[in-house]
Amino acid sequence: MIVKKPNLLLLLLSIIPSGLAQGLTIIITPWYFTESLDASATFSFWYGIVTLIGLFWGLYAGVIIDQINRKKILLVINILSFSICCLIGLTDLLSVQNNHLIIFIPFTFACFYYMIFFPNLYALVQELSVQEKFGKINSIIEILSQTISILAALICGLLLSGSDIFFDFFNINITNVPTWELGELFLFNGFLYLLSYLILIPMRYKKVTRKRIPGLKNVIKKITTSLIFFKDKKHIFIYGICSQIIFAFLIVELFTLLPIFVKNCLGEDLVIFSLADVSYCLGAIGAGLITIHLLKFINKIDLTILLIILSAYAFLIMILFQELTVFFIASLIIGLTNASVRITRMTYFFEQIPNHLIGRTNTVFNSINTIIRNILIFCFSYTWFTDDTNVVFGYLIGIYLLIIFSIPILIIQIKKLIK
Numbered sequence: 001m002i003v004k005k006p007n008l009l010l011l012l013l014s015i016i017p018s019g020l021a022q023g024l025t026i027i028i029t030p031w032y033f034t035e036s037l038d039a040s041a042t043f044s045f046w047y048g049i050v051t052l053i054g055l056f057w058g059l060y061a062g063v064i065i066d067q068i069n070r071k072k073i074l075l076v077i078n079i080l081s082f083s084i085c086c087l088i089g090l091t092d093l094l095s096v097q098n099n100h101l102i103i104f105i106p107f108t109f110a111c112f113y114y115m116i117f118f119p120n121l122y123a124l125v126q127e128l129s130v131q132e133k134f135g136k137i138n139s140i141i142e143i144l145s146q147t148i149s150i151l152a153a154l155i156c157g158l159l160l161s162g163s164d165i166f167f168d169f170f171n172i173n174i175t176n177v178p179t180w181e182l183g184e185l186f187l188f189n190g191f192l193y194l195l196s197y198l199i200l201i202p203m204r205y206k207k208v209t210r211k212r213i214p215g216l217k218n219v220i221k222k223i224t225t226s227l228i229f230f231k232d233k234k235h236i237f238i239y240g241i242c243s244q245i246i247f248a249f250l251i252v253e254l255f256t257l258l259p260i261f262v263k264n265c266l267g268e269d270l271v272i273f274s275l276a277d278v279s280y281c282l283g284a285i286g287a288g289l290i291t292i293h294l295l296k297f298i299n300k301i302d303l304t305i306l307l308i309i310l311s312a313y314a315f316l317i318m319i320l321f322q323e324l325t326v327f328f329i330a331s332l333i334i335g336l337t338n339a340s341v342r343i344t345r346m347t348y349f350f351e352q353i354p355n356h357l358i359g360r361t362n363t364v365f366n367s368i369n370t371i372i373r374n375i376l377i378f379c380f381s382y383t384w385f386t387d388d389t390n391v392v393f394g395y396l397i398g399i400y401l402l403i404i405f406s407i408p409i410l411i412i413q414i415k416k417l418i419k
Contacts, residue, residue: 008128008137012144012204015121016195017147018078019070020112022072023083023152024110026255028160028185029107031270034259037100044256046101049109051377054115055370061116062363066356070124071205077113077337078197084109085190092183106186119362124205126350126358134350135292138343146281146339153277159185160270226360229353236352236410240365243345245405246311248372249398250338256380257398260391265322271326279328283335289317291343291359300348301413307337307344312402319392340399 033043065075097118120142129137159180230237262273294303311334318330346370353361380394 002139005207007203008125010199011121011124011128012140013073014196014199014203015144016148016196017192017199018081018117019148020152020155021196022113022275023080023111023149023277024156024185024189025106027153027274028182028373029103030255030259031181032103032158033100033271034263035270038324039100040256040260040386041381041383043104044377045200046104047107047111047255048374048377048381050111051370051374053368054111055374057112058115058370059223060219061368062119062226062360063219065116065120065123065359065363066222066264067218069205070120070127071200071203073116074200075197078193078200081109081113081193082190082197085186085193089183089188089190092186101181106189115363115366119359119366122346122350122362123355123358126355131351134349135295135343138346138350139288139292142291142339142343143285146284146288146335149284150278150281153274153281154299156185156270157272166275183235222360222373223364226357228388229357229361230364231351235412236349238412239301239304239348240345240361242405242409243308243341244369245372245402246338246341248307248369249376249401250311250334250397252380253395253398256377257385257391257394261278261319262389264386265319265389266324266327268324272327276327276331279331280335280338283332283337284339286332287336287339287343290342294340295344295347300344301409303344304341305409305413307341308402308406308409311337312399315395315399315402319395321397321400322389394396 028045030040034040085106088102091102122138125137125141126134148224258276259273262268262276266272291303298306309383312335314333318327321327349362376397379397385391385394
């Protein structure tokens, strides 16, 4: 199939509005439960339930990606997100009594969206580009995604806290922008998803695929095929599982530990929580710019080990000093290491895994990652972690996990040297 560059450009453009909507949702919800409801443990528990369900959805999504038209997948999930966000937004604005669990619905769908969106996006990118450009395209996706996340964090901090509080932090006097209701933000998110849908429509992509969603037997068969592939490529399997630990802990930390750390240890509010995300994203943009150059001097496996250990060190200095400047520097480093690992491992997978298996193999890794996240989420859902500065012990658990999971990757490299 011959694919022209405009199709790849449309694909990349389409992730801007939907990425902004996703970013707003994942910042709004955990902070709302932490600050407005004082119910971080409740949020963690429900997030754990969603993650557990996502274990099965992730495996099924991988088979869908490898069998159904990948453009249609993007169209469907964007129009569904538009419908759900608009429905929840209108419900919140029109109801007399707020139902806090309704606010969790867009977050839930955002989690399921992520589980199919990114594996599908990377499968499409691998399909639409050439091997020599894999690293460059992955870097562009990272830079684009993180720039979007910065905008989402700033918009969220501005609209939820109000411009007077937000800009006072920077000692800037700007005409007052009123605080938005949650319902208004969800309506805004809905129309962002609709915009992504409209951008994708002109994209030319006519790959011959199944027209019906695969049944359970077919799903089991396809997943078995990917496991057989890993049986012959054990080093890829071990690397894929262990290199994801940085994503597993970071996602859990963002939703369960970080809001509590900002509130209890730093004594700060939503502005700092949003700016932490900005710092993280700036680091990730830096990763998008430098990783492709680092890979010219250091191999992908060695770089991954180095980045995981550096992440553990960044978390350590953050909890030891508990000071704003150190907090932002640590967030910057963590953003750089996390994004650099993602670019490195996806480039490695593009080179090692054929396109007809890329969806399934990625979701196998994601499902294992989901199990790890679930254990961490339910662990951190204990109210003990929300008391005083006990959240620090949650970070210590994460630091130990990062070090432990880097060891099998290191062993792979040692065995290669011995041979």
